[in-house]
Amino acid sequence: MKQKCRILIVEDEEPIAKMIAMNLRVASYEPWIFQDGLEACEALKEDHDYDLALLDVMLPGMDGFALFEEMKPYGIPVIFLTAKDDIGSKVQGLTGGAEDYIVKPFEVLELLVRMEKVLSRSGKTGQAEVFRDLQIDYARHMVTKNGVEISLKPMEFQLLEVLLKNRNIAISREKLLGLVWGVDFVGETRTVDVHIGQLRKKLGLGDAIKTIPKIGYRLEDA
Amino acid sequence: MKLITRMIGICCLVVFVASTAVSVAIWGITRPARMEEACVQAGQNALQTFQKLNAAISKTAYGSADDTYVEYLLKQESNPFNLCFREGRRKETVEIFNQTVFPREFLQSLDYRAWDLQSELTFAEFEWEGRSYLAFQGQLVCGAELYQLADITYVDEQMASLAVVLALVTGVVLLCTMLLLYLILKRILKPLQELNDGARQIAEGRYSQRIAVRSRDEIGQLSENFNKMASAVELRTRRLEESEHKKTLFMGNLTHELKTPMTSISGYTQTLLQVKVSEEDRVEALQYIYQECGRLERLSRKMMRLLELDQETELPLQELPVREVFARARRSCQEILRKKGLSLVCQEQGEIFRMDPDLMTDAVINLIDNAVKASKEGERIILRAGSDYIEVEDFGKGIPKEEQDKILEPFYMVDKSRSRKSGGAGLGLALTALIARIHHCRVEIESEEGKGTVIRLHFV
Incomplete structure (x- = not known):
């Protein structure tokens, strides 16, 4: 199994930084928090082996855009996290080469999904993964259990992928519908239930995929 | 025509x-x-x-x-x-x-x-x-x-x-008159044309435009008056723009101040709802939610106070000994002073000012709070009254010159991360300034970086 992705968080608001870190840890990332732009910049000189950076724009010491410029040589993909939702800074962030721009307050799941997208774009996510007794090969769309291939329909595979990448996080049926099928309307949630049922049966994940009342499903590690 | x-x-x-x-x-x-x-x-x-x-x-x-x-x-x-x-x-x-x-x-x-x-x-x-x-x-x-x-x-x-000859002469005279008149009028009306052009530019919103006044006649006077009007309009527009800008800034700051705790609260709530977290994380999340709610509450209380005070322009003021205010402020600040190991020295000789005791206490508390934030552990803060002033002096890090005019503005913080940690939103001094205005006081700031700050409420 690939080593955990290291995520740099530069956010001066301690509660927000801790909250992001808490979620990232649960989703099998390794978060590193800095609360000061200058401190982060100094620390990066020593150690810049990060897979992704989440930067606040308004930071003490050095603002997010300046820090972003300093970070460019290390080639770390950057997502800006800020309460400044004016178009000007959005454009500045994105034209400057940032991968994404998330406005506070944001949804945790949204942050994770966007991070996932950025990571897969920069090829930092693993091509294969092991979950319990399953080997999942994203490149070849293949799941093997103890060396035996289990045939999954394309939608079932994608559903599995979304659950795996957001493991330990409950995702609503509507969200799953949007993420896997690309539909944004309520009503067809039965489809999700059917596919979840298939996954549980085919992969033996009956206990791992938990149904969370009133919210949705959650794939749990242990 | x-x-x-x-x-x-x-x-x-x-x-x-x-x-x-x-x-x-x-x-x-x-x-x-x-x-x-x-x-x-x-x-x-x-x-x-x-x-x-x-x-x-x-x-x-x-x-x-x-x-x-x-x-x-x-x-x-x-x-x-x-x-x-x-x-x-x-x-x-x-x-x-x-x-x-x-x-x-x-x-x-x-x-x-x-x-x-x-x-x-x-x-x-x-x-x-x-x-x-x-x-x-x-x-x-x-x-x-x-x-x-x-x-x-x-x-x-x-x-x-x-x-026939007479008719011809008449015609020629007419033509000459027309030509001469045209040339003369063109010359006379030129300033009018300039005035018109200038007026149009001003009307289009270029309020800094002025009309070059040349003639000494009525048109010249009109141009002069027009320029005066343009100056007045420009000044007024600029003031309006400034006040509008201030308002936008205020709203922007307020939004930011609201969004930050909201982000934490909503984030932790989502985490608790959707994520399988350890007991330790769960407690931490709840603590943060509680803490941020407190911050929102403080913010809204201060905002309410600001709004109230902004509307109350005439408050009944009483002749009161400053000692009373100092004593109340000291009591309120005891906790934060003790936490940081600071000592508060009160200096007064029974001065009496016309004031509202609650508001003035608030103002003094805010000033002390500000001084506490700037001070290092073990330092002194002096609360002093003079014949026509009340002042708070600290020996902390001081305020840079270029920031001194801004600190009275709402949401302004000299050191953002530090004041946040101490739970401030940058409204304390804005409140103090407002209270000072109600008491017809002038707020004076004397500060030197690294040496300390004196903020004085000067009764006039």
Whole structure:
């Protein structure tokens, strides 16, 4: 199994930084928090082996855009996290080469999904993964259990992928519908239930995929 | 219609009327003079012919010549406009010489006037087939009547050409007037045009535009006044823009102050709802939610206070000893002072100010709070009253010069991360400034980086 992705968080608001870190840890990332732009910049000189950076724009010491410029040589993909939702800074962030721009307050799941997208774009996510007794090969769309291939329909595979990448996080049926099928309307949630049922049966994940009342499903590690 | 066109039109009309009147007058005076001249000329000719004939007839034997002789004489004159008639014995008309179409009856029917006093010559005017004639009549010594006609149409022709010339002159004068007027008006109206251009630019929103005032006349005065108006508008617009900008900034800051705790609260709530977290994380999340809720609550309380105070401009103030306020403030600040190990020294000599005790205590607490944030552990804070002031002095890090005017603005924080950790939102000093305003106090800031700060409420 690939080593955990290291995520740099530069956010001066301690509660927000801790909250992001808490979620990232649960989703099998390794978060590193800095609360000061200058401190982060100094620390990066020593150690810049990060897979992704989440930067606040308004930071003490050095603002997010300046820090972003300093970070460019290390080639770390950057997502800006800020309460400044004016178009000007959005454009500045994105034209400057940032991968994404998330406005506070944001949804945790949204942050994770966007991070996932950025990571897969920069090829930092693993091509294969092991979950319990399953080997999942994203490149070849293949799941093997103890060396035996289990045939999954394309939608079932994608559903599995979304659950795996957001493991330990409950995702609503509507969200799953949007993420896997690309539909944004309520009503067809039965489809999700059917596919979840298939996954549980085919992969033996009956206990791992938990149904969370009133919210949705959650794939749990242990 | 443009002003210049209208003015030229009016002027041209006046000039036209005037020159036409002059022309008519010239024509009216010239015509009788010319007629008279023509009349005199023709009369002299007629008189000459008359006298010549009379002389020739008198030379004959009997002093009376027969018709043939008279005819002969007239033929010699070779003037086709000479006519001669005689009355026969039976009152019939005998035509001695007539080469014209006019019969004797026609000529006799004319209205004759005496031509001059010396001669017996009479004359009359008549028109025939569009031409004007003069007819002169006289009695020859032989008893025959002699008429001489003179064509004076040339006078009318001359008058007609005079009229043409006058009309031409009038036209030329008009054209010249128009051209001159155009040039002069253009010059006069140029400042007006500039004024107009300037006014349009100002109207389009370029309030910094000014009109170059050149002339000293009414247009110059108008331009000057217009510039004054533009300055006033510019100033007012800028003030409005500034206040609008301040408001936007305030709203932006407020939004930011709201969004930050909201992000934490909503994030932790989602985490607790959706994520399988450890017991330790769960407690931490709940603690943060509680903490951030407290922050929101403090923020809204301060905002409410700001709004309330902003509306209350006239508050009943009482004469109160400053000691009371100091004591209350000290009690309120005890906890934060103790936490940081700071000592508060109160210095007053029983001063009495007109104030609202609650608000003034609030202001002092905010000032102390500010001083606490700037101070390092173990330092002193002095709360001092003078004859007309209350001040708080600290020996902390001080405020940079360029930030001193801004610290009274809502949400302004010299050191953002540090004040956040101590739970501030940057509203304390804004509140103090507002309270000072209600007490008619001036807020004075003296600060040096690294040495400390004095913030003084100066009663005026």
